[in-house]
Amino acid sequence: MDLKHIINLLQQNDDIIIFPHVNPDGDCLGSSIALAMALTNIGKKARVIVEENVPSAYEFLPGLECLEMYKEDKSNGQLAVAIDTGDRKRLGERARLFDRCKFTVNIDHHKTNTSFADYNFIDASKSSAGEIIFDILKSMNVKIDKSIAVCLYVAIATDTGGFRYSNTTADTHRTAAKLMEYGLNAGELSSRLFEVVSKSKVLLTAEVIKTLEIFSGGKIAFLEVNDKILESAGAVPGDCDGLVNIGRNIEGVEVAVLLKEIGNNEIKANMRSNKYADVASIASFFSGGGHARAAGCTIYSHMNKAKSMLLAKVREVVE
Template sequence: MPASSIVDVLRKSENSIILPHVQADGDALCSSLALAMALKRLNNNAILYLEEEIPRVYSFLPGRDLIKVYSNEVVSPGTVIAVDTGDLERLGKRISMFRDARITVNIDHHPTNTYFAGINYVLPGSSAVGEIIYGLIGMMGVKLDKDISTCLYVAIATDTGGFRYANTTSRTHEIVADLVNAGVNISEISSKIFDSISLGKLKLMGAAINSLELLDGGRIAFITITEKTIRVAGASEDECEGIVNLGKNLQGVEIAVLFREKNGEVKVSLRSNSDADVSIIAGKYGGGGHKNAAGCVVKGELEYVKRRIEADLKA
């Protein structure tokens, strides 16, 4: 659907609910916040529903007053907007809010998106959903301010790995320049999201390194985190974000995998430094993502899941 049609729907909506994917990362959360603040400017009663508390690393973000944690409440939404969500199941318990909506919108950049909404706006060439929201906000006629720009900057910076990943384009830098001109403080934000970690996360990183397994001559790196690992470290669930990069950044590693055990299932995060398309493997288990970054959830015992993924990677 053309961008103008999406903008028309957003401008006419009076009550919107915004849903980033479960365990929202920087792009999902901050893109949603930027959109919510922009819609508020158009007198839209926009609310952002999360399935969990906001991750501690993002507790400084503006617009937090627009966030509610979902608790099975019954609402009658007019328009529901899924953000950075590759498929409907990634909405978790909030899926009923989406299904009950009069108008459903899907804004995403994953190539594996399943186009599950009535209105779908999917741009796989975008480095982050933050880039897409930036464009829509401009078309909506909302002027960028420091708060909206800060959220968009965090969205883009986190999904590009601080502008180091291959998804970073010249367009990415053009957008960031506009955000900086609107008041974004790069040094302050970078310090908070990239350079500051809690003691719990530091201990979690240590445990993750101790769990490291190198396979296939060092080409594949496995890292494992269990519920006990998180508890002993004194970390929070959201502080697992980025742990997979400990394996990805190791010299000689082409594919890194993080296994997170919880409640009889394993969340698998895959990263690739090579031409290997890890979204294909994630897709075998109902997941998805990008060529170099994908994920899925697999039911079963931890060691069983690890051996299945190992076999897939070596096939």
């Protein structure tokens, strides 16, 4: 589908509902809010409908007044726009509202997108939905202001890890350059997005590092977390996000594993590799899944047994 068709739909409809995916991140929130603000600025009724609270990390975003909490009723809209949403399931409860709208549009950058809407624009060469929304606003010739620029910058910066992931392209930087011109402060935004952490996360980091074990001459790093560790740090399960990278970033490590003890007989393994090891193949051996460099699985066993089974498989791939 040509971007022009999507733009026509946005131009021809006046009652537009925007859908970020469930478990919203900086890209879907920033992109959705930016689009809603730009459409509101040209006189349309544009709302972002969510079914969860905005994560505290994104509470600083301008334009949060565009957000509405989903209510189970029979309301509908003219045009539904799903943003950054790989498949219909990621619309959660709101899938019903999405389906009730007269036209449905799906704007995304995930190559696995299932094209679940009437009109689908998927560009997997883009780092983020934010880059696509920027192109749309530019093509529509609508005014971009500083608030919109902040939202799009946050969208792009989140999905590229602050221009550090391999999905960062020359175009990503070109878009960032244009957004910076609206008076953004890269230092302030980056500090909010990438630096500020809770005290409990810091304490959890220290506790998890204490469990570090290195195998295969430094190529394999194992870390552990359990309820006792979470409790001693005053942390919540969400604080475990990204902890596997402590192991992955150690010099010489190829595969890092974070083992989370869920109950007495259930261990969730989160795996990352750096250069060559296919952790998806390890995950799939244990009925899990993922990508070559990031995968996960659940092993129904106690910690020591799960660890030794997993280590044996990781060694096969690494050595």
